[in-house]
Amino acid sequence: MVEMEQVTLQPITEENEHECIHLKPREDQLDLVASNADSLKHAKKEITSKPYGIFAEDQMVGFILYDNEVYHDGYYWILRFMIDEKHQGKGYGKRAIQEVIRTLQYRRDCQQISVSHVPHNSAANALYKRCGFQDTGEFEDNGDTILSYQLGNREGA
């Protein structure tokens, strides 16, 4: 059996920030997520959230910004999420989301994890559903589709 590479989430620091800013999705995916430079600026304003590098062993392969403390009424949000173009399709994205679920599922104040994506982002939609997220039927003001993971539902996690 082939041993699985370890996928971990590690905080973005002054030391690894540069590496993070250089990670990019494919050209045709640029409308699906903001640049990491923009997300790191955004992270400073969103006080409940914290930015993390997604690491496969020692290599930063992606970026995720998610709530590290409750945002509102039991909700934790995943605000930004991407895997660099060179590292897509290897299961890193799925394992990063599973890692977020694993981290948040024992927080007593966390009732659900929420995320949104632009309506035509079918890859992200499939990934979230594979991890146990479900459609809420709700949309952001800009039309983005909102999905949520209800704690207590461990399917796919």
Ligand SMILES: CC(C)(COP(=O)(O)OP(=O)(O)OC[C@H]1O[C@@H](n2cnc3c(N)ncnc32)[C@H](O)[C@@H]1OP(=O)(O)O)[C@@H](O)C(=O)NCCC(=O)NCCS
């Ligand atoms: C979405 C994204 C994070 C997926 O990361 P990834 O590491 O390539 O995904 P994985 O290899 O872990 O794939 C996990 C699941 O996602 C789905 N998926 C991934 N890429 C897909 C594609 N091109 N088409 C359809 N489904 C796809 C599949 O269900 C897959 O599970 P499976 O292989 O078991 O069927 C990556 O494509 C990306 O960074 N896209 C641009 C930015 C973006 O859309 N971010 C999300 C904003 S909400």
